[in-house]
Amino acid sequence: MAPSLxxxxxxxxxxxxxxxxxxxxxxxxxxxQLSAKQALCLRLGDDALILGQRLGEWCGHGPALEVDISLxxxxxxxxxxxxxxxxxxxxxxxxxxxxxxxxxENCLLVEQPNGDFAQTIARHLLYSTWQKMFLQGLTRSGDQxxxxxxxxxxxxxxxxxxxxxxxTIRLGDGTEGxxxxxxxxxxxxxRFVPELFEVDAxxxxxxxxxxxxxxxxxEDEYRSAIAxxxxxxxxxxxxxxxxxxxxxxxxxxxxxxxxxxxxxxxPRTYPDAVW
Amino acid sequence: xxxxxxxxEVFVRSKGGLAHRHVGSVHAPDAExxxxxxxxxxxxxxxxxxxxxxPSAEIVASDPDHAGELFDPAESKIYRHPTFYDIPDEVKxx
Numbered sequence: 001m002a003p004s005l006x007x008x009x010x011x012x013x014x015x016x017x018x019x020x021x022x023x024x025x026x027x028x029x030x031x032x033q034l035s036a037k038q039a040l041c042l043r044l045g046d047d048a049l050i051l052g053q054r055l056g057e058w059c060g061h062g063p064a065l066e067v068d069i070s071l072x073x074x075x076x077x078x079x080x081x082x083x084x085x086x087x088x089x090x091x092x093x094x095x096x097x098x099x100x101x102x103x104x105e106n107c108l109l110v111e112q113p114n115g116d117f118a119q120t121i122a123r124h125l126l127y128s129t130w131q132k133m134f135l136q137g138l139t140r141s142g143d144q145x146x147x148x149x150x151x152x153x154x155x156x157x158x159x160x161x162x163x164x165x166x167x168t169i170r171l172g173d174g175t176e177g178x179x180x181x182x183x184x185x186x187x188x189x190x191r192f193v194p195e196l197f198e199v200d201a202x203x204x205x206x207x208x209x210x211x212x213x214x215x216x217x218x219e220d221e222y223r224s225a226i227a228x229x230x231x232x233x234x235x236x237x238x239x240x241x242x243x244x245x246x247x248x249x250x251x252x253x254x255x256x257x258x259x260x261x262x263x264x265x266x267p268r269t270y271p272d273a274v275w
Numbered sequence: 276x277x278x279x280x281x282x283x284e285v286f287v288r289s290k291g292g293l294a295h296r297h298v299g300s301v302h303a304p305d306a307e308x309x310x311x312x313x314x315x316x317x318x319x320x321x322x323x324x325x326x327x328x329x330p331s332a333e334i335v336a337s338d339p340d341h342a343g344e345l346f347d348p349a350e351s352k353i354y355r356h357p358t359f360y361d362i363p364d365e366v367k368x369x
Contacts, residue, residue: 064280066301066312073315163311170304 036205037143038089040212043202043248044134045085046106049096050256051127052078053263054114063117070163074124077156084149097267101250101257108247109192111256118171118178119185125164126189129225130196130215132157137213146211165229172233179235186230186238194243197222202248282331283309285316287323293368295327303328 034042055075062068086092109127114120135157138150171182197219199207206212227237246252266273280302286295298317303309309328318326337345349355 064302066303066316069319070312070315073319159314166307166311170308 034089036202036209037146037211039202040146040206041085041088042095043105043107045082045089045092045095046104047110047127047131048078048085049082050104050106050259051110051124052076052082053259054110054112055120055124057114057262058120067117071120074160074163077153077160081149081153081156088145093267097264101252101260103250104252104256104260105248105250106252106256107192107195108244108253109189109196111247111253111259112189112192113255115185115188116181117167118181119188121164121167121171122182122185123189124160125168125229126186126193126226127196128157128160128164129229130193130222132161133218133222133225134213134215137215137218141212142210168229168235169233172230172235182233183235183238186235190238191241191244195245195247198245198248200248280304283313283328284331284334285309285313286327286329287313287317288325289323291324295325298322300331301328 052075055071055078058068058071059075060068062071082096083092086095089095107127109123112119112123114123132154135150135154138146139154141147141150168182171178173179174182197215199214199216203212203215207214230237244253281304282300283303283306284300285298287298288295301309301312301316303312306328310326313326313328317323
C-alpha cells in the first residue's frame with residue numbers, strides 16, 4: 001500500500017530550516033518601522049478584521065434568516081473598518097492575507113470561537129461596548145485620519161452595541177435555556193476583558209502622542225455599562241477570572257490559526273486571484 | 276427559531292417628503308428587534324431615512340373573493356383620472 005504522505009525530501013528540509021524562527025514566541029515590542037499612529041491602526045484594524053471574519057462565519061448558519069443578515073451586516077461594517085485602518089499601515093490585502101498568527105495584534109476576545117448564538121452575542125456586547133467608548137475618545141484624536149475614521153465608525157458601532165444589548169437582554173431574560181447559554185457565553189468571554197484595558201508600550205506611545213484615548217480612563221464606565229445591560233437581562237455579572245493577556249503581542253489562542261487558515265486560504269493558494 | 280416569531284410588515288421612507296412604502300416583511304420576536312431586522316434587511320444600501328414596522332396580523336386586508344365588486348366598477352371611469360390638467364414642471368412626485 002502506498003504511504004499516505006509523500007516522503008520528506010532534502011529540499012523540504014532546507015525550506016523548513018529557513019523557517020526556523022517561525023513558531024517561536026519571540027518578544028515583540030511592536031514593529032519599530034511603524035509610527036505610533038500606524039501601530040495603533042494595526043491593532044484596531046486586526047481587531048476589526050478578525051471579529052468581522054468571525055461574524056462572517058455565521059453567514060448561512062444564523063438561527064433565523066433575519067439574524068443571518070444582521071450578523072453579516074455587522075461583519076461587513078467591521079471588514080470595512082479593517083480596510084481603512086490597515087490601509088494606513090500598508091497594503092491592506094497583504095496585511096490581511098499574508099501575515100501569520102504571530103504577526104496579528106488583535107485582542108484575544110475577538111478571535112474567540114462563535115460558540116452558539118448567545119456566546120457570539122456575549123463577545124459582541126463586550127467588544128462593541130469597549131470599541132464604542134474607544135472610538136468616542138478617538139473622535140478627539142490629534143490625528144485627522146483617526147478623527148475622521150472614528151466619526152464614521154462610531155455610528156456603526158453604536159448600532160452594534162445596541163443590537164448586542166437587545167439580544168443579551170432577550171436571551172438573558174428569555175427562557176431557562178437561553179439564559180443559561182447567555183451566562184455561559186459571558187463566562188467564556190469574561191477573562192478576555194482585562195486585555196482591552198491594558199496600556200502597553202505601543203498604546204502608551206499613541207496616548208502620549210495625543211492621538212489615542214487611554215482606555216483605563218473609561219474602564220469604570222465600561223463595567224457600569226455592561227452591568228446595566230446584564231441587570232436588565234436578569235443576569236449576574238460574571239466573577240472575575242484570571243485575566244488572559246498577550247494578543248497585542250502576538251500570543252494568540254489556538255483559535256486564531258484556524259480562523260486564518262480559512263480566511264487566507266484563497267489568496268495564498270491562488271495569489272493571482274482577482275475579484 | 277424564526278418559525279416561532281411573528282411576522283412584521285416593513286415600510287421604508289426613501290427620503291424626506293415621500294410616503295413610507297411597503298417593501299416586504301421580517302420575522303422578529305418583538306417590535307424593537309423587528310425594527311433592527313428591517314434596518315438590516317431593507318436599508319443596508321441607503322434605501323431609507325425612516326422605517327415603520329407593523330405586526331402583519333394587524334393588517335386588515337380586503338377579501339380577494341370580493342375583488343370584482345370592490346375594484347371592477349372603477350374601470351372605464353376615465354374622468355376620475357386627473358389627466359386633463361397640465362402639471363407644472365416644478366411639481367415633483369406626482
